[in-house]
Amino acid sequence: MTGAKTYGPATALSTARDQEAGDQGTRVQGAGDEPTGDRARSWRGRAGAVLSRRLPPRLRRSLLFLPPLLVLLLAVFAADWAEVQSGLRSDAVARERLTLYRETILRELEKYRHLPYIVARDPRAVGVLSDPGQAPSANRFLKELAATTGAAALYVMNEDGLTVAASNFDTAGSFVGRNYSFRPYFQEARDGEEGRFFAVGATTGEPGFFFARSTPAGAPARGVVVVKVDMERLETNWRHGGETVIVTDVHGVVFLGTRDDWRYSSLAPLQDMVVAAIRSDRQYGNARLASLQQGPLAQTRLVIGGTAWRQARLKVGILDWTIHYFTPMSEVRAPRGVVWAGAGALVLLYAIWLLVLRSRRLGRVTAGLRQDAATLRDLNRRLVEEIDERRRVERELRDTQADLARASRLAAVGEMSAAVAHELNQPLAALGMFVSGARLYQQRGETAAVTENLDEIDALRHRMATLTQELKRFARPGESRIETVDLRDCLKTSAKLVRPRVEETGVALQLHLPSRPMTANTAPLRVEQVLVNLLRNAIDACQGVAAPVVEARARIEEGRAVIEILDNGEGIPDTLRERIFEPFFTTKPAATGLGLGLAISARIVEDLGGSLATRARRAGGACFVLSLPLAAQGGDEGSEEDARRLDAVDAQ
Template sequence: MARNTASGEASSGVSSSTTVAEGGDVPSGLWRSLARWSLFLLPVAGLLALAMLVAGLVERDAVEEGELRARERLSLYRETVLRELEKFRYLPHVLARDPRAAAVIEDPAMMLASSRFLKDMAATTGADALYVMNEEGLTVAASNYDSLGSFVGRNYSFRPYFSAALDDELGQFYAVGATTGKPGFFFARATPPGEGPRGVFVVKVDLAGLQQSWRDAGETVFLTDRNGVIFLGTRPDWLYSSLEPLSDMVVAAIRSNRQYGGVPLPSLQDGPADAEVLSLDGEAWRQGQLKVGVLGWTVHYLTPEARLHAGRDIVWLAAVALVLLYALVFLLLRSRALGRATRRLQRHAADLRGLNRRLSAEIEERRRVERELRETQAGLARASRLAAVGEMSAAVAHELNQPLAALGMFVSGARLFEERGDGEGLRENLDEIDALRHRMATLTQELKRFARPGESRIENVDLRECLKTSAKLLRPRVEETGTSLALHLPGEAVVASTAPLRLEQVLVNLLRNAVDACQAAPSPRVEGRLGRKDGFAVIRISDNGLGVPEDLRDRIFEPFFSTKPASGGLGLGLAISARIVEDLGGTLTIGTGENGGACFVLHVPLEAEQRQAVPEARAEECGET
């Protein structure tokens, strides 16, 4: 009694706690948590939005300032290039009209005098080299006549500036020297027409000093020719590369005039050369460009994208630092609140531990009662099987009476045939005696195996034979009560994968219950039907009794529940049968038969091969619940 009271208190406590949690604490706690996090996230969202706005403004200003600086620097570099070239533009024109330089064209013996004059002029003007070519492009005098890489005797008719000068134009060309391998800009002028033999005067200008001054400025700037090839700039590793892939025709033209020697002319990127942002050596550069006005040259000024985004990154770093500081303060305050909540929870936990101890004791008590109940049910199940064995024994005794009587007649006949010397008749009687012996042995073996169901194995069995055997076992009861027992079996075998002895125990129980249930009817009748449906064998056992009321059908398979009088049984037969069917992978249900009585429907899994076949015989339907 004390245990029940404690159990009631514990159950009541749990139920009350659950109700409060479900109805009040959880929703209110959730709303409070959402409100707390909203208060935390609102300033963070505002700060991030402000940082996004400021970062955008800073980046835009940086880009505009970078573009303005690029325009200014491009103009400066363009003017620097033009001024450097302008110093030497008219020097070949002056040399072409000076007899000291032109005399060698008419008299090759003047080579030494003309070369000395050209050397003095080069030293005075700062030109890298001065030289004179005859009409065939052969150099007849040069300022470097006395050096190892002298131009004298070299033919440069393949250079574009030579043909342009012969056409009375100012020849202009930038290339790597074919003799010295040193790059420079070439100005060329021919002697005035009608003034004796034609000759071409060339001035080579070294732009290395200009390039070095660009590098000293610490900026990224370079010049490209009309084909997009970089020939002068602050990045030595980019020289003689293109900003976009060159076509085979352009490469062939460059190779023909030996402009850049035999360098491979690789491309620094795959994108267009005039893109606003270039990707060079794995780094993004914002590009500014301006036409120089000489030979299709373009001056390029590059600004690293990282430099333009530096201000934006600083703004974001400051914003993140502020967010982290804010989060740190929030978490500090939150930890203090959690500390107070933890202390309250510890007090509640102590109360819950006491409640858990009481619940553990209650659970242990219930487990003990369940073990006792299972042991009791197992004993009752054994008692039920022994009762079934008793009925089976009566059936077997009834079956053995007729074979025993027949045995007596066949033995007498055998003796008579022996006395007469009729060997054929004696052998026939002995065969009949052996057949009767086999039948009696089968009956006794079934009794032995039925009494020990634990030895049953899952095997493929014809359910028609199971129904017939079960009906045989129940024949004494059927004859005693005058009940009509009819089996409706299909013509073909219905093979199921099951334990035949356990299934026969269930069928005997269902048939016995049906016989008992229809005793109040004027003409008691029990029917058994076998069919197939949806991969299952379907067995229906129905009677014409009073049936089972609707309000009792949910309890019909409960242990110790019975609709029979108190002396009619323990109420375990259907509970045990339902458990056996469940173990065999089937189902057992109850409904109303055609004659108004009860109808028990048993589903047993068919053999795998029969599940694929279309059934020819189906059991008649009855209402299932």
């Protein structure tokens, strides 16, 4: 029984093979034939078990690495083949692109090739060679022709190479009076040939291609006509293609292409005599003519600036130029990466397959589910903690908002209190002056002066009452009473209010008012409030100056009333100019200012539809500019004259 169990399948297989050989192709269907269904699976399982027992464990483990090794070996050959094919495709594309780029060069130059020949036979251009008096007309003709044809420049040189007429005669880089006899195109044209040359302009420093023809035909040359063609437009079109294309001259120097950092460098080291010849022609100005790489010029692969390129070349057919098309080797080698990525993917799939088989035997799926469940529990716990943290932050935010609201209300109360003290300080100072004056006039027996001072005191009392009412309306600007007033009167009244401060400090206060009225629909007390604050700030800013002067200038400008308050103090530093209108910001000592005056003034002006700004003065000091809309759009006769007069004063 044991022997039948062990060797039964092998014996049946051997018997079937013997029958096939003995019957010469006649096969008997029976129990020894190829098994199918469950019987086949059972047979394969027994055969695999027999093979497993016959192979040692180390060899069985080694066989697992055989498929990946075969895949990697095939990948080596496939990657090399793919790179070769990619290089061939790249060369085919390069040949097509090079043909197209060559045609663009030839087509661009062909448009201007015959232009010197035509101009050399036109008396409007070459008449200046025999009659220098025709230079102005020749210059204009060449300029119009250059503009019509799109040429960068057209010029005429005499037999000595001196330029006598040029299309750019009226520019800073004019060719007129310049001698270009050292250029090869002049020498070729003078010898009766067509002059052709690419170089950097000796005058303008701008590169271009030069066509030259002598004049007249069939006789000794009296002069040479030259057209300069700008190749920048051609390069711009090339850059839009996103490809790396360059053009080199007969020496291998790059002078045209899509890489500006390669320009005027050579693809191979230049000999000293070649460099000397280029220098003598001043072809590329003061360019270093450094070599981009040290290998031969014609090799297929170049390494420039640490980047490997695959090079394709094509002769242009003019001046022995060569056009080069560069493809990054990274693109050529990209299929190699694809092959290796595919091989890696196959190896990875094979490894995953082995891991899946092993996981089934070891029950790792269940362990993974347990791990996933533990991870979900951990995420749930962290989510609950995050929700609790968010709720705590929201509670703190609500508390902070409540604190900010309370602080805002307290700040508003403080601002209003400071504003009341700040704005009543001016009338109180004036009131004290008038009271002192009234007492003095009373002692002298000057009844009329006493009565006048009492009237002023009563006016100040009325103003203080009105100002208090206005400060109440500070938070509700729409309730201010609007009147039609002359802003010149507002400025005069404001000057009167600060007169005590002027007499106390010895500052010279100057008013410059226009001759015509400055009528505006506005709140006069608010305007005076702003002007008084600006005048007092200007007076304070002049303290410590040898000859303190405060000026108030008014003018009409583009339908608006403009009032400037200027002083000759130290001015406002540029670093503080943007903060000057912020509440509680001041450059004064803490005991003399709260920093509310300008903030309140700016808000008042904004409510009245105007603007308040500051600017520096050329003569030193500060200047505040108040602008308000006028009541009606009348003629501005005299406004421009007033503005010119005031600007002249400011310039002094």
